[in-house]
Amino acid sequence: MKNPSVILFSAILISGVCLRADDFGTHGVIYPIEEEDPIQLIQQKLKAMEERGELERHNKELQKKTKASVERPKPVEGITRATESRVFYFNPTHVVREDLKDHLGQVFAKKGTKINPLETVSLSQNLLFFDGDDLEQKEYAQQQFNIEKEKLKLILIKGAPLVLSEEWQVPVYFDQGGLLTKKLGIKHVPALVTQEGLQLRIEEIFLGETE
Structure with missing residues (x-):
């Protein structure tokens, strides 16, 4: 039978190695990895823009461009x-490329039919x-x-x-x-x-x- 002190020493040694193996490579506190909410990111960005006055300036520029495009649309090219x-x-007159059906599935214009509105x-x-x-x-x-x-x-x-x-x-x-x-x-x-x-x-x- 082995000496009890040897067995105890071996147990302590193994336990110490296991503990060191578990702790190896750990630096500070570990937190679970989570993806940031895209909506929250957008809200944060908008809030930051608002605080810097960029949001109001951006809205005014957008309104100005929209108003300009309505009041004076882009000229038709080539005229x-x-x-x-x-x-x-x-x-x-145009030719129907495929059968046209109504909401009941009934064909009202067959493929190849010529239609003049x-x-x-x-x-x-x-x-x-x-x-x-x-x-x-x-x-x-x-x-x-x-x-x-x-x-x-x-x-x-x-x-x-x-x-x-x-x-x-x-x-x-x-x-x-x-x-x-x-x-x-x-x-x-x-x-x-x-x-x-x-x-x-x-x-x-x-x-x-x-x-």
Whole structure:
């Protein structure tokens, strides 16, 4: 039988090694790793910006840019004043690429069907596209509106629609991003769009040479 003192010494030695192994590499207090809440981070950043006055300045700049874009939208690119009169037509007919179904799943237009929206809905107003920064075009647009009244819709490709609308006391629209002029193929203004049968007649109008 082994000496009890040897056994006790061995136990103490093993215990000491284990303790040292458990404590090895530990420096200070250990905290669990947690991800920071992104919402809290944003709130902290906004609070810091507010304290530095940056938030108010940023909001004012944003409001200024928004107001400017509404009062004077970005001009439609690629549109110039007409140097000669030109008439052409736009056929709105399009071919259905796949079966169209209603909310009940019933097919109301089969793939390959040709649809012309003018067969069911007529152009309710003639459209006049013009440059609101061109004095002659403005005068021409105002003259045409005085003749046609509510039958004519005024659409700017450049200028300040709100200012002009207030000045003339009539609705004035803006072709945002050139959506309509690109679709219709309009390159020069003023341009008048009217319906002729199942097509749209587009006339780019030459007002004379600029001085």
